[in-house]
Amino acid sequence: MKRRQIIQLIAAKDLRIERHSRVVANQILPFAGVTMVMFGFALDSSDVLERVAPGLVWLATLFSLLVLVQRTFAIETDDGALDALRVAGVDPVAIFWGKALALAVQLAVLEVVLLGAALVLYGAEMHVGGVLLLVTTLVAATCGLAAVGTLYGGLAAGFKGRETLLPLLVFPVVAPVLIGATRAVESALGTAGAAVSEGWPWVGLLAVFAVAFGVGGSLAFGPLVDE
Amino acid sequence: MPAHGTRIRSLALGGIRHVFSVAAERFGELCDVRLLPPAMDGNPRTVIELDDAVAVLGGFPALAGATLAVGAGEIVLLRGPNGAGKTSLLRLCAGLLPIVRGSGRVLGFDLATERDAIRPRVGLLGHSNGLYADLTVAENVGFWGSTVGATTGEIRAALERLGLAGRLADVRVRTLSAGQRRRTALACVVARRAELWLLDEPHAGLDADGRDELDAVLRQAAASGATIVVASHELERAGSLATRTVDVVAGQIAEQQ
Amino acid sequence: MTMIDQDPLPPRASTSGTTATRATRLLGLATIMSMAWLVAFGLGFSPADRDQEEAVRILYVHVPTIWIAYLAFVVTALGSAIYLFGRNHSLGFDRLAGASAEIGVAFVAATLVVGSLWGRLTWGVFWRWDARLTTTALLFVSYIGYVAVRRLGGSHHQRARRSAVIGLLAVLEIPLVHWSVRLWRSLHQEATVLDPGGDIDMDGLMLFSLFVGVVSFTLLYVWLLMHRTRSMAMEDLLDEQGLDVALEARRAEASGR
Amino acid sequence: MEDAGFIVGSYVVTFAMVALVAWRFVRHGRRLAKQVPDDEKYWL
Numbered sequence: 001m002k003r004r005q006i007i008q009l010i011a012a013k014d015l016r017i018e019r020h021s022r023v024v025a026n027q028i029l030p031f032a033g034v035t036m037v038m039f040g041f042a043l044d045s046s047d048v049l050e051r052v053a054p055g056l057v058w059l060a061t062l063f064s065l066l067v068l069v070q071r072t073f074a075i076e077t078d079d080g081a082l083d084a085l086r087v088a089g090v091d092p093v094a095i096f097w098g099k100a101l102a103l104a105v106q107l108a109v110l111e112v113v114l115l116g117a118a119l120v121l122y123g124a125e126m127h128v129g130g131v132l133l134l135v136t137t138l139v140a141a142t143c144g145l146a147a148v149g150t151l152y153g154g155l156a157a158g159f160k161g162r163e164t165l166l167p168l169l170v171f172p173v174v175a176p177v178l179i180g181a182t183r184a185v186e187s188a189l190g191t192a193g194a195a196v197s198e199g200w201p202w203v204g205l206l207a208v209f210a211v212a213f214g215v216g217g218s219l220a221f222g223p224l225v226d227e
Numbered sequence: 228m229p230a231h232g233t234r235i236r237s238l239a240l241g242g243i244r245h246v247f248s249v250a251a252e253r254f255g256e257l258c259d260v261r262l263l264p265p266a267m268d269g270n271p272r273t274v275i276e277l278d279d280a281v282a283v284l285g286g287f288p289a290l291a292g293a294t295l296a297v298g299a300g301e302i303v304l305l306r307g308p309n310g311a312g313k314t315s316l317l318r319l320c321a322g323l324l325p326i327v328r329g330s331g332r333v334l335g336f337d338l339a340t341e342r343d344a345i346r347p348r349v350g351l352l353g354h355s356n357g358l359y360a361d362l363t364v365a366e367n368v369g370f371w372g373s374t375v376g377a378t379t380g381e382i383r384a385a386l387e388r389l390g391l392a393g394r395l396a397d398v399r400v401r402t403l404s405a406g407q408r409r410r411t412a413l414a415c416v417v418a419r420r421a422e423l424w425l426l427d428e429p430h431a432g433l434d435a436d437g438r439d440e441l442d443a444v445l446r447q448a449a450a451s452g453a454t455i456v457v458a459s460h461e462l463e464r465a466g467s468l469a470t471r472t473v474d475v476v477a478g479q480i481a482e483q484q
Numbered sequence: 485m486t487m488i489d490q491d492p493l494p495p496r497a498s499t500s501g502t503t504a505t506r507a508t509r510l511l512g513l514a515t516i517m518s519m520a521w522l523v524a525f526g527l528g529f530s531p532a533d534r535d536q537e538e539a540v541r542i543l544y545v546h547v548p549t550i551w552i553a554y555l556a557f558v559v560t561a562l563g564s565a566i567y568l569f570g571r572n573h574s575l576g577f578d579r580l581a582g583a584s585a586e587i588g589v590a591f592v593a594a595t596l597v598v599g600s601l602w603g604r605l606t607w608g609v610f611w612r613w614d615a616r617l618t619t620t621a622l623l624f625v626s627y628i629g630y631v632a633v634r635r636l637g638g639s640h641h642q643r644a645r646r647s648a649v650i651g652l653l654a655v656l657e658i659p660l661v662h663w664s665v666r667l668w669r670s671l672h673q674e675a676t677v678l679d680p681g682g683d684i685d686m687d688g689l690m691l692f693s694l695f696v697g698v699v700s701f702t703l704l705y706v707w708l709l710m711h712r713t714r715s716m717a718m719e720d721l722l723d724e725q726g727l728d729v730a731l732e733a734r735r736a737e738a739s740g741r
Numbered sequence: 742m743e744d745a746g747f748i749v750g751s752y753v754v755t756f757a758m759v760a761l762v763a764w765r766f767v768r769h770g771r772r773l774a775k776q777v778p779d780d781e782k783y784w785l
Contacts, residue, residue, distance in 0.1 A: 001376045013359065013370050020399070021361040075359060084357025087321050088419060089346030090374050151653075155633070155646065165636075169629040169650075172622045173657050176664035183668065205664055216656055220649040223568070226642075281731070283639055288727055291734040325639060327727075477734045503770030505784055523752065538744045542751040549755060587762065594758040598751045605747050704759060711766045714784055718773040721781055 003094045010090075010098025015105060017075055024106050028067050032110055035060040036117045046123060051192055053124040054185035057114045058141075058178050064110050065145050065174075066167055069153035072103055077157050082225065092222030096150055100217065104146035111138055115185075130188030133199045137184040140206035144177050147213040155224045173213075180205040272335070274299050274423055274454040275320050279329035280338070282319045289315030291478035292329060297456060297471075302449050304469035305458040312478040313458035314353065317425040320456070321351035334423060347375065350421030352429060356412035360401040364391050364411045367400055372418030385418040388444060405432030413444065424448065424455040431460075442468045503714035511707045518700035525693040533690070539605040544693045546598045548701035549591050553620070555705065556588030557627065557655065564651035567644055575720060576713075578644035581651055583712035585630050587705060592624045615666040622661050626654045640720055 018024050039056045043049050049056075076082035085095055115138075118124050126134075152169045180202040186192065187199030275297040282290040289312050297303050305313045318324040320333050322342035331338035336345045358367050365386060372382040386392040389410040395403070400411060409429060416424060424445075430438050445468060449455055457469065474481040504512075526544035533540035563581030567573060599617060600610040611617070634647045779785055 001374065005376075006374060009370065009373050013362070013366075016366065017359055017361045075361070078360060079358050080353065080355030081357045081359060083323065083353075083355070084351070084371075085374075087323055087346055087349060087351045087357075088371070088374055089343060155650070165629070165632060168625065168632065172625040172629070172661075173653070175622055176660045179664045179668050183671075201667060205660075205667065209660055212656055212660065216653055220653060223645045223649050226645070283727060288731045288734055291731050325641065327639070477737045479735070501771055501774050502767070503774055503784070504767070519756070527748070527752065538748055541748050545752055545755045590758055590762045594755050597754050601747050601751045601754070605744055704763075708762060708766060710784075711763075711770050714782070715766065715770040715773055717783065718770075718777045721777055722773065 003091055003097075006090060006094035007098045007101060010095060011101040011105075014072060014075070014099060014102030018102075018106065021075075023071055024068065024110075028064055028071065028106075029110060029113055031067060032060050032064040032114055033117055035063055036114060036121055040121055049122040050124055053118040053122040054189060054191060055182045056122070057111070057118045057185065058181045060114050061107070061111055061141075061145070062171070062174060062178060064114075065107065065149050066170065068103060068106055068110070069149040069166065069170075070163065072099060072106075072150075073153045073157040082157060086225065092225060093218045095225070096154070096217055096221035099154075100146045100150040100214075103149055104142050107146055107149075108138065108142050111142060124189050124191065127190055129196050130190060130199075133196055133203065134185060134188035136203050137181055137188065137199065137206065140203055140210055141177050141181040141184075144206055144210035144213055145174060147210060147217045148173050148177075151213065151217040151221055151224070154221050157225070176205060176209050180209070272299060273297065273332075274301075275331075275333050275456070277316075277319075277329070277331040277338075280319060280326050280331045281328035282315050282324045283327045284315060284324070288327075288478055289324075290319060293319075293475075293478065293480050295473065295480050297454060299454050300449055300452060301471060302445060302455045302457065302469045304472045305456060305475050306472055307458075307475035311475045313475050314427050315478070316475060317351060317353070317427055317456065317458055320345075320423070321349045321425050322346045323351065347419075348421060349423045349425060350416030350419060351425045351427075352409070352412050352416060353427045356408050357415070358400045358408060358411060361399060363397050363399055364403070364407075364414075365396040367411055368414045368418050371415035375419050377418050377420065381420075382418050385414045388417055388447075389414040390440060406434065406437045409433065410437075410441070413441070417448070422453055424453055426455065426457045428459055429457060503711050503718075508707060508710050511703060511710070515700060515703040515707055518696060518703060522693065522696045522700050525689065525696055530689045530693045536606050539602060540690065542598060542602045542605070544697045546595070546602055547694060548697040549595045549598060550620070551698055552701045552705045553588050553591040553595050553623075555702075556584045556591060557623065557658075559584040559709075560588065560627075560630070560651050561655040564648035568648040568652070573641065573644070575640055575644055576717075578640075578647065579713050579716040579720070580709070582631075582634050582647060583709055583716055585627055585634075585651065586712060587708050589624065589627045589631060592620060592627065595620055596624060613665075613669060615662055615669050618665045619658065619662045623654075623658065626657060630654055640723070 036056065039060070040049060043052065073082070076085075082095075086092075115134075119126060148170060152166060152173070156166045156169070183194075184199040184202040184206070187194040187196055187202070190196070273296050275295060277293050277295045279292045279294055280290055281288055281292055291312075293312070293316055295316075305316065307313050315324055319326060319331070319338065322333065322338065322345040325342075326338045333345045334348050336342075338345075357371075359370070362370070365382075368386055368391070369379075369382050372385065377385075383392060386396055391407075391410060391414055395407060400408060403411065409432060413429070426445075429441060429445075433441060445455055445457070449470075458475075522544060526541050530541070530544070532538050560581045563577045563584065567575075567577040567581065570577065596617075599620070603612055603617075604610050630647065630650050633650045634643060636643070636646065638646075774782070
């Protein structure tokens with residue numbers, strides 16, 4: 001079986017499980033939405049909210065990323081499927097990319113919902129010039145977050161303390177994405193007079209981050225998951 | 228849920244298919260049609276060879292020097308109390324548990340260095356079945372079969388072999404009984420064309436005819452060249468199935484009959 | 485039945501009750517002497533700086549701490565790489581990486597505290613979103629994560645492999661974090677008059693004090709590393725011996741039946 | 742010279758950390774060394 005086929009197989013399996021169980025749609029998306037509302041309570045003044053809307057979108061994304069990653073590995077460890085995948089000698093790089101792909105798809109949906117919520121709740125405006133920058137930022141950030149989430153999720157998957165270990169490991173690593181994505185989206189939305197052209201260096205950073213942790217993830221996932 | 232009318236039709240279809248599959252199975256046995264891949268070039272070589280193997284589980288020597296040899300086509304029963312090391316022995320042979328001292332070869336591959344080569348050829352059915360609760364039986368078996376590129380025909384054959392081709396095929400694993408899950412996990416092993424079956428308490432949770440059916444499948448798999456190692460408590464039931472019985476005590480192999 | 489009465493481990497003398505040797509005692513002495521010099525010069529003999537007057541004295545301690553923190557993490561990364569990609573996967577390098585990381589975490593903590601004290605004097609504020617300071621803070625959290633991962637259990641080689649991967653990933657993260665924070669801070673163009681680090685032009689006695697500081701802390705680092713790696717070697721040994729004792733006990737249990 | 746408090750404070754903080762880490766390592770080493778026979782200590 002070529003690696004590409006196994007990657008598609010595993011990604012399709014994850015997405016089909018989501019279609020059957022609807023956990024992301026019924027639990028994680030509402031959680032992300034309510035987080036945005038809670039941010040609204042905390043910051044209460046509307047012009048502050050409008051100014052920090054991009055930052056809040058990506059903060060809510062990071063919190064949801066943790067819950068998503070725990071879910072995507074819970075389905076594997078509930079009945080020892082990850083163990084079984086390793087027993088079956090399925091290539092760990094394919095497992096990494098398969099799960100990262102499925103995670104990226106779910107994360108992308110989540111980000112679009114959060115962005116919509118920000119436009120509605122926080123009164124942030126979209127203007128046409130920034131759309132291309134916005135889309136590339138979303139894609140680059142999603143790839144980076146999916147790679148890091150799958151990698152550290154795999155490490156914490158087999159161990160008791162994983163609920164507390166995952167945030168500790170993931171947050172310092174995704175700091176550049178939080179900074180980069182927020183600044184890029186600020187430029188895209190033109191918040192506080194940021195010009196669209198200022199956003200592109202940040203997209204460069206996000207792209208380098210995604211490539212670095214994509215490669216790093218492929219190499220590191222096997223040893224991390226192995227018994 | 229499909230409308231009421233279609234349910235009756237799918238049940239009928241399932242029934243007919245079941246009759247055909249039973250007939251196919253009888254016919255298969257008559258002219259010895261191999262439903263499983265032919266064993267590796269047929270010579271009775273040893274599939275498992277352990278020499279004083281030690282394996283550690285979190286600092287505790289689950290295996291404290293096990294020596295064992297299993298030939299192709301054999302059905303070996305591992306007998307022993309809980310915690311004697313039966314499960315660790317199976318996980319060691321499956322290439323999951325690293326060997327700490329001593330040496331061993333499974334399917335001709337060295338346990339210390341070539342663990343990865345062993346894994347695709349082994350079907351380990353441990354306490355957990357390795358299934359996805361939210362997927363249906365057919366989807367689970369299909370997924371595991373596709374990891375080795377099995378055709379839909381092979382996957383359907385695996386389902387039929389375990390009596391899962393009928394109504395059960397489209398049921399979520401979450402709603403299955405323990406016995407049905409066990410049969411689904413076995414179907415996944417068949418779909419993955421595994422040559423060495425390492426089964427940990429496969430009879431647990433099955434009712435009487437469920438066990439007979441399982442024994443039939445195991446005997447047929449062994450006849451088709453698979454080597455089976457069963458760890459079990461039920462002495463009388465599994466005894467009749469196994470070609471050889473091995474006692475595991477405190478992480479070591481005691482006497483063998 | 486003689487197995488049970490005999491003491492499982494032959495009683496061998498353990499005369500030297502410490503990880504110290506003549507070498508470490510000499511090194512320790514040298515460290516203490518050079519530290520005394522550092523304090524004498526840092527607080528006493530060296531002149532005040534033109535711009536920040538007395539505050540420069542903090543740097544004689546602060547800069548060496550930063551230097552050791554980053555040196556420790558480089559050693560951790562090197563140890564991890566050598567363990568992972570080395571031929572014989574020797575656990576010695578894994579222990580070196582672990583010991584160095586533990587030392588590094590302690591020094592980064594000191595760096596952050598002393599850095600904020602120094603910031604209070606020179607910038608008038610305890611914390612500044614400065615690229616170097618922020619990167620150091622994130623590094624602190626990453627290596628606390630690394631140390632937490634080391635305690636996850638499993639066999640020594642599993643621990644070593646897992647920690648090595650996390651150690652190397654943490655290094656991969658440093659440039660990314662530093663680049664993103666610097667790019668971010670460049671948006672707010674307030675001039676950074678004084679960077680915490682040797683960017684200030686020092687000469688004569690001040691430079692000498694700084695040099696004594698770096699030397700003494702490097703000696704200290706090596707001293708700490710030697711002691712810690714020896715303790716960790718003994719920890720693994722006791723795990724291993726625990727294994728022998730347990731092995732003996734299991735074998736006794738088996739033969740005793 | 743209210744800076745003196747900060748300056749001396751920095752030295753105290755740093756050397757306190759150094760002393761704490763050094764003492765913990767040596768004490769831990771001493772406790773382990775009692776249980777390990779001499780011929781297994783690679784540094785002797």
